[in-house]
Amino acid sequence: MVAIRAIIPDIGGVLEHTPDLGTVARWTPEFGAGWEHRVDPVFRAGEIGTITLEEVHERAAATLGVPVARFEAYMDDVWVEYVGTYNAELAAYWSARRAEGYQTAIISNSFVGAREREEEAHRFSELTDLIVYSHEVGVMKPDPAIYELCLDRLGMRPQETVFVDDFEPNCEAARALGMAAVLFKDTAQAVRDLDALLQKD
Structure with missing residues (x-):
């Protein structure tokens, strides 16, 4: 059996606790019923980095017929929900494995502006060897x-890695490539599942 040499978690819902804070609903009286579906193409572009954050603000505001400043105010609320709260327990576990010699990386479906805000909030760059953000690499x-792309940058074979995500289709895609994968439900469960995989080494 090939030994696992790298641990690769997701951010939102894994390294960050990101409950729904009702941001979309709070802005519906101002933006109109179903407004989030009207700006969905703009947000999809932001997730793969084909437009800048400023362009997101401008295009979404134009679509909704509101001043850019109002959409920027909405985005201020979005970022609070987006960065969530730090999962210190999982981060500590992950950092301890790194200290033992495991490589670490992150694969995150993200949004233009995320690196700056998550770095300010959580300093992920201090915990990991590599962060692969969808908005920077153009694929989700x-x-x-x-x-x-992550495996190539790490110089790893799929069988040498374990991926952690809170969305089963993302785990299935990793397994299809030959990576081990842990579906995150809560921190204690994820740690148990990771320990079980790492103890096979």
Whole structure:
């Protein structure tokens, strides 16, 4: 059996606790019923980095017929929900494995501006060897290309890695490439599952 040499978690819902804070609903009286579906194409572009954050603000505001400043105010609320709260327990576990010699990386479906805000909030760059953000590489999970890019940058074979995500299709895509994968439900369960995999080494 090939030994696992790298641990690769997701951010939102894994390294960050990101409950729904009702941001969309709070802005519906101002933006109109179903407004979030009208701006969905703009947000999809932001997730793969084909437009800047400023362009997101401008295009979404134009679509909704509101001043740019109002959409920027909405985005201020979004970022609070987006960065969530730090999962210190899982981060400590992950950091301890790194100290033992495991490589660490992150694969995250993200949004333009996320690196700066998450770095300010949580300092992920201090915990990991590599962060692969969808908005920086132009592809999102569960597309195999984003996992392959991460593996290439790490210099790892799929069988040498374990991926952790809170969305089963993303885990399935990793397994299809030959990676081990843990579906995150809560921190204690994820740690148990990781320990079980690492003890097979």
